[in-house]
Amino acid sequence: MSKATANINRSVLPIPDHQQHGLVTYDAKDPDTRFPPIRDVRPPQGAPNVLVILIDDVGYGATSVFGGPCNTPNFEKLAAGGLRYARFHTTALCSPTRQALLTGRNHHSVGMGGITEIATAAPGYSSVLPNTKAPLAMTLKLNGYSTAQFGKCHEVPVWQTSPAGPFTAWPTGGGGFEYFYGFIGGENNQWDPALYEGTVPIEPPKTPEEGYHLTEDLTDKAISWVRQQKALLPDKPFFMYFAPGATHAPHHVPKEWIDKYKGKFAHGWDKQREITFKRQKELGVIAADAVLTPRHQEIPAWEEMDPKLKPALEREMEVYAAFMEHTDHHVGRLLDALGPAIENTLIYLIIGDNGASAEGTLQGAFNEMANFNGMAAIETPEFMMSKLDEFGGEHSYGHYAVGWAWAMNSPYQWTKQVASHWGGTRNGTIVHWPNGIKEKGGLRNQFCHVIDLAPTVLEAAGIPEPLSVNGVQQSPYEGTSMLYSFNDAKADERHQTQYFEMFCNRGIYHKGWSAVTKHRTPWMMGGQKMPAFDDDVWELYDGSKDWTQSKDLSKENPQKLHELQRLWLIEAVKYNVLPLDDRQIERIDPDQAGRPTLIKGNSQMLFEGMGRLSENSVVNIKNKSFSVTSELEVPEKGAEGVIIAQGGRFGGWSLYARDGKAKFHYNVLGIKSFGIEASKPIPSGKTQVRMEFAYDGGGMGKGGSVTLYCDGKEVGKGRVEQTQGFIFSADETTDVGRETGTTVSPDYTAHTSKFNGKINWVQIDLGEDAADADHFIDDEERVRVIMARQ
Known part of the structure; x- marks a missing residue:
C-alpha cells in the first residue's frame, strides 16, 4: 500500500478524489513542478484475499x-x-x-x-x-x-x-x-x-x-x-x-x-x-x-x-x-x-x-x-x-x-x-x-x-x-x-x-x-x-x-x-418481518402480491432475435385460451425452424415449421406430448402463421383444442389433452426465431432450430383478445396493440 492511500478516510465511499492545490507551473520541466502520484486505491496493508x-x-x-x-x-x-x-x-x-x-x-x-x-x-x-x-x-x-x-x-x-x-x-x-x-x-x-x-x-x-x-x-x-x-x-x-x-x-x-x-x-x-x-x-x-x-x-x-x-x-x-x-x-x-x-x-x-x-x-x-x-x-x-x-x-x-x-x-x-x-x-x-x-x-x-x-x-x-x-x-x-x-x-459467543x-x-x-x-x-x-x-x-x-x-x-x-415469544415479536418489528404472510396462490399473482410486472394487458408483440425471456417476461398463457400469430417471410425452398418456443425438454410449447409445414407442439413435463401439424405447406413470401388454443376450462392444467391457420385459412386441427398450470421451467426461457437450451420438441435441436426465413413479428393474445373473426392480424390491429402498451 502506498503512502498516498495509508491515511485515507474509508468511511465515505467512493473515497473522494482530492484536488491539487498549490503552484501550477507553465513548463513541466520547471524544478518547482510538483504533483503527488496518482492514487491507486488499495486496502490496508496485509488485508487478505x-x-x-x-x-x-x-x-x-x-x-x-x-x-x-x-x-x-x-x-x-x-x-x-x-x-x-x-x-x-x-x-x-x-x-x-x-x-x-x-x-x-x-x-x-x-x-x-x-x-x-x-x-x-x-x-x-x-x-x-x-x-x-x-x-x-x-x-x-x-x-x-x-x-x-x-x-x-x-x-x-x-x-x-x-x-x-x-x-x-x-x-x-x-x-x-x-x-x-x-x-x-x-x-x-x-x-x-x-x-x-x-x-x-x-x-x-x-x-x-x-x-x-x-x-x-x-x-x-x-x-x-x-x-x-x-x-x-x-x-x-x-x-x-x-x-x-x-x-x-x-x-x-x-x-x-x-x-x-x-x-x-x-x-x-x-x-x-x-x-x-x-x-x-x-x-x-x-x-x-x-x-x-x-x-x-x-x-x-x-x-x-x-x-x-x-x-x-x-x-x-x-x-x-x-x-x-x-x-x-x-x-x-x-x-x-x-x-x-x-x-x-x-x-x-x-x-x-x-x-x-x-x-x-x-x-x-x-x-x-x-x-x-x-x-x-x-x-x-x-x-x-x-x-x-x-x-x-x-x-x-x-x-x-x-x-x-x-x-x-x-x-x-x-x-x-x-x-x-x-x-x-x-x-x-x-x-x-x-x-x-x-x-x-x-x-x-x-x-x-x-x-x-x-x-x-x-x-x-x-x-x-x-x-x-x-x-x-x-x-x-x-x-x-x-x-x-x-x-x-473458548471465547464467549457474541452473537x-x-x-x-x-x-x-x-x-x-x-x-x-x-x-x-x-x-x-x-x-x-x-x-x-x-x-x-x-x-x-x-x-x-x-x-x-x-x-x-x-x-x-x-x-x-x-x-x-x-x-422468548415476546422477544421474537420485538425482533420481528425491528427487522421488517411483519406482517406475517402465509398466502400461497395470491403471492404468485403479481397484482395481488403488489409487485411490478413487465407485461401488462392481454397482448404482447415480440420480434426476431429476442430470447432468454423468463416466464415473468412473457404474457402468461396458462389456464386460458390464447393465440400466437406470426408474420413471416418464407424462402422459396420452404419454411423450416422455430417461430417461437417457450420452455424446454421438461415442459413447454413451440410453434415451428417442419418440412415446410406449420406445427404446434405442447410438452407436458417431458412425460406427455401433443403435436398438431398443418395439412398444407406454409406458402413462400410474406405470410401469416397463426395457432389458436381454445381452453376447455374447469380448473387448472386442463386441455384444449388447437387450430392452425395460414393467412387466415384453417390448415390443421387437433387436441392437447393436458397442460401445465403453474410453471414450465425454473431456467428455460422464451425465444423467437430459434430455441436455446433444451428443446420443447424432439423434431429439432438447439443447433438446428434457427428459422430459415425472416420473422417480422410474433404476437401473443390472451382470452377474448385471442378471438379474431378472420384469424388474421392486419397492420391496424398491430398498431393498436403497440399503442396500448405505451
Missing part, C-alpha cells in the same frame, strides 16, 4: 466432513487446515440467505423475506435491496479489492430479470462485482444452463455430449479469473464469491460418479440417520450427549415405502451423493489453483444456504416440475422405475424424496424452509486462513449466523463499515464479526440473539435458549390449509443441555417461553 464458497441445498449431516455419507475429501482437507464451525446458521431458504450473506443484514432488513418470485409490497418481502444497505462486494471494491462472482444469483427482482434490465440488482450492476459468470434465478440445468457473462446471455462452451457440466465450467472460469488477477495485480487482494448452484435440484452428475454409490443406500433413510449420528459424535461436530431427534409422523418410514419404488428411491440418493462429491472435487480444483496465495486468503466454505431440500415429494421426482405444477401423481412408481438408468442424466430433472432430505439434516428436526428448527438453518461451515488462524483442524461451537460473514471480512481487512456509499447514508451491519473466535475456542422466519415458520435464539413454531410443511406446494398464527404451537429448548432441540420444555417452563 477473500473467497466465499456457498454450496446449495445441503443438510448438516450430508457431507463426510460433518459426518455424512457424501464423500468430500477436499472439504475435509480444508477443515484440517482451519476451523469447523458447528453452530453456524442460515435463513432456511436460498435468496434470503444469499442477500443476508452479501449485505451483513437480516434477510427481512434487505427485503428478502422469501424468494424473489413471491415478492410482495411489504418492505420485508419486496426483494428490493434498500440503497442504505450496500453489499459487501461494493464496499470491498471501493476500497481497492478486485471482485468477481461465479454461479447462482437469485437476488434480482423477477421484474428486472429480462434482457431489458434494469441491471441495478445484478452482480455487475449494483452488486459490487466487476465480473460475473453464472445464472440468474433459483436453479439451472447443469447439462444445458442459461448463462450470463455480466448482463449478456451466452451459450455454454460445450454440449452435454462433449462433456459439459455447469459446475466444471464455473470452476474453470473462476480459476482463469483468479490466475489472471494475481498475474496482473499481485499486490491487489481479491474477493471471489463462488456459488455454483450445486447441489440444488435438478440433481445432475456424470454417470461414473453415480456408480461409486451404487447400493450404498439400500438401508434407507432411518438407518442412514443413525449411521450419520454415530459419525458426528466421533468427529465432535455435535455434543457428546446430543440426542438423535425422532422422525416426525409427516415423514414416512423407509419400511413404509412401496417396495416397487425402493430401487428408484435408492437411485435418487445415489445421484445426490455423487453430485455432492463431484462438487467437492471441483471446489478442490479451485482451492488448488490459489497456490501460495492461499496463505493469506480468508476462505469461508458454507456447506448449504439452508438445510437439505424436502421439495421433492414423499417419493422424489424424475422431473421436479411435476410437483411445482401440482401434478406429482403423473410420476407413478412404474414411470419412476422405467427411468432408473436416466436419473442424473441430461434427460432428467430430478429431486430426491423427503425422507432423504430429513436424513441429510441429521441429527436435527425438519428441513429447508423450516426456519423454526435447526434442520432448516444449521449448516456446517469451514473457515480457513493460515495467516490469521493459528489452530489447524479446530472446532468452534459459538453461535454464528450468515449475517456475521460481512463484518468478519471487514474486520479481517482492517476496513471500517462505511457511513456513506454513493452519497447515501448507510445503516449499520446487523451481524457480529466472528474474528474473536478464530484464535480462541447472542437471532430471530428466524421463513414461510411463517419462526423461531428465536437468545443466550442458549430457543423458542420455535412450525407453521407450514415444505413439500405441500399448494392447497395447504394454514392455521391461524395465534394457534401455532410453540416449543422451547435449552441449548445448554440439548444440542439438537430434542426435549420440548414449553410445558415445564411457560414463563421462559413467553419471554
